[in-house]
Amino acid sequence: MKPIQVGLLGIGTVGSGTFKVLRRNQEEIQRRAGRGIEIAMVADLDVARARALVGDGVRVVADAREVIANPEIDIVVELIGGYGIARALVMEAIAAGKHVVTANKALLAVHGTEIFAAAREQGVMVAFEAAVAGGIPIIKALREGLTANRIEWIAGIINGTTNFILSEMRDKGLDFASVLKEAQRLGYAEADPTFDIEGVDAAHKVTLMSAIAFGIPVQFDKAHVEGITALQAADITYAEQLGYRIKLLGITRRRDDKGGIELRVHPTLVPATRLIANVEGAMNAVVVQADAVGATLYYGKGAGSEPTASAVVADLVDITRLHSADPHHRVPHLAFQPDALAATPILPMAEVVTAFYLRLQVADQAGVLARITGILAGQGISIDALLQRPAAPTTGAPAGEGPRTDVIILTHATVEGEMNRAIAEMQALPTVLAPIVRLRKESLS
């Protein structure tokens, strides 16, 4: 049988990895898929570079639309990224009856509803294993491996750049800005790292996982997105002393008490004994809590040329098996049948329940602690642990002022709205001398 014909849109990092992996492992892949898989055509603006990469025998064009228009092409792989041209090309490929594989989390988290509906209409598949956690087959685990379960929550380290930065901050006691520079020098952070360090990339990914886990449409606009740029070395140290690590987690949780779903990305204190707390450097890991199986964890490289290509090619093999099958033999895009999606709302942050880490810089005088703990008690917030330390050098008093002290408080689970009110009250105290640092804490048990 003729190999299945693949057209690549964009041959940058992931595209060249896909090309290399398919070529290097072609014999093994064919032994699995039962049919060869061949990149027959590549579109890239830099035609010369693309040609140098793929050599002879593969047609290289500048215009992606030539790939889409080619009736020989069975599957279009979109690796351009972004919401603009990528969106138009994916929609055109679907309209042309092509199956689509994409690593574009931004596109799917924002425009997934439109894209999946068009694909359904045309009877084609849109596969996106590479969009979340790179080479870790987490989409497959969620969509197929855990179908027996009512999923309760997902928490993931799904951005390697920020996990690398946090690991370095902890290891070396450095602040965010200097570690970022080092990460850029080493290639772990892009020249414009905004999407990573502000949590946007992680929010795209957790939005996709949330939809698949709970059978809801993708709703990136409802996600709470908070990055790591404001994190201070002092808080990493205090967290450590209390037995916690700080990780940027993408979290989504079913809240039956509110009939809604939490969807959020923020730095999070995690008990240091948890496996996920020990995921270091640029690695990714996702924990899924589900009613029958309990907690499962999936770990691996979340980015990079060949790890991401591994996911792209796995999708190509899946499509090679099923491209001529009836649509009802295929796994639905978002795990649930499209007519069985639910309208469960995403909860506003004020209704989210987490525990908290607070750091207050206070005047070192009698009665201060009593006022603070009184305010927390007034909001019904109970305290799990309290640490009082001379203010860290980086956060200490300007010369000539009175002595200051850091008060660190861990709370039990609290409704975020109540915490907001408590923080406003505490911040208004004249003995609270600096903006209160507030981080969320999850036990993940």
Added chain:
Amino acid sequence: MKPIQVGLLGIGTVGSGTFKVLRRNQEEIQRRAGRGIEIAMVADLDVARARALVGDGVRVVADAREVIANPEIDIVVELIGGYGIARALVMEAIAAGKHVVTANKALLAVHGTEIFAAAREQGVMVAFEAAVAGGIPIIKALREGLTANRIEWIAGIINGTTNFILSEMRDKGLDFASVLKEAQRLGYAEADPTFDIEGVDAAHKVTLMSAIAFGIPVQFDKAHVEGITALQAADITYAEQLGYRIKLLGITRRRDDKGGIELRVHPTLVPATRLIANVEGAMNAVVVQADAVGATLYYGKGAGSEPTASAVVADLVDITRLHSADPHHRVPHLAFQPDALAATPILPMAEVVTAFYLRLQVADQAGVLARITGILAGQGISIDALLQRPAAPTTGAPAGEGPRTDVIILTHATVEGEMNRAIAEMQALPTVLAPIVRLRKESLS
């Protein structure tokens, strides 16, 4: 559409879990599968107990063959276990044109070739996610998630009983026998724990993973199987001091230099910093090293009623989707197309390459260490670390004899045959006063 009709053979721990999960999550499962899945019939020798479990509306019979003969039944779930009757029933179910789901690793590791051939002949699926690592979707990850890759090796904690025992031995400094008793009391070990503690259960599972990873037939009879019954508390302590944990690992590795495959289960020293070294209690975890994606790890509950049921039901959903599809739309039983399996041999243990941990109890006198290190050097074995300690109380000298000392040696990677010769030579030294303890060590990097 009428729900797909499932017949359960055996309703013990996993069977009752399967029944409960399917009933509790039926709405959610149907929203995913696009069709209801219903246990219509149960066979169990204890009819009264089975009836009490499933209630009215499910036919309960004593004779499994009544389930197989029922033309209404689409899928037969075999949860009887063992090689005897289970084998006959699975073969009869296949002959009757039923799809089969089984959690029976022993059966598949020994008779898989025959069973998969019969299934192919009849055009039915035999699904066995539950046979390895309980609720962790590791079969799916290997068969589908990592299809792009040339898999290099797999190392897994795939027996919860032994991992629980090893965790307890380490935590409490107790010896094997007393921890086993405690594990039996708590239900973590069976009344007859032989298959678990002797490594047989883990060997069944790693045999299945090996076949799927490397495209070879199942060959349980070629596996090296070594359990934890001979492990001493002293070695756990010494390993700890050297920065290692001891885990019972199922390991399979491609050895291109020998054109063969390693397949083995044995207690293994693993660097304490590795994620898998920190998998405690009855939990399971599998690390897969593959050329494109690098290392990925899968963690979760490897046994128990609902975790195992989670895997059984995931298989039921997969079959519900594909039961009426052409066979070429389905994933091959062993990941590779049946006509593309390779005859790569399993290597004998003498050709396996690992690092080693040795403990020698020697007379505390001059020249002993020189003799030992000389023997190792003579076999071309290089030393990675050496520790000399007063003999541990449990391994110390009988009263009235001269002073003894424990010498602990970590070697670099060594061919096992050479190590065997070195150990024989060292054991023959008059200054080596007790049987040499030898454990294997893997860096898993």
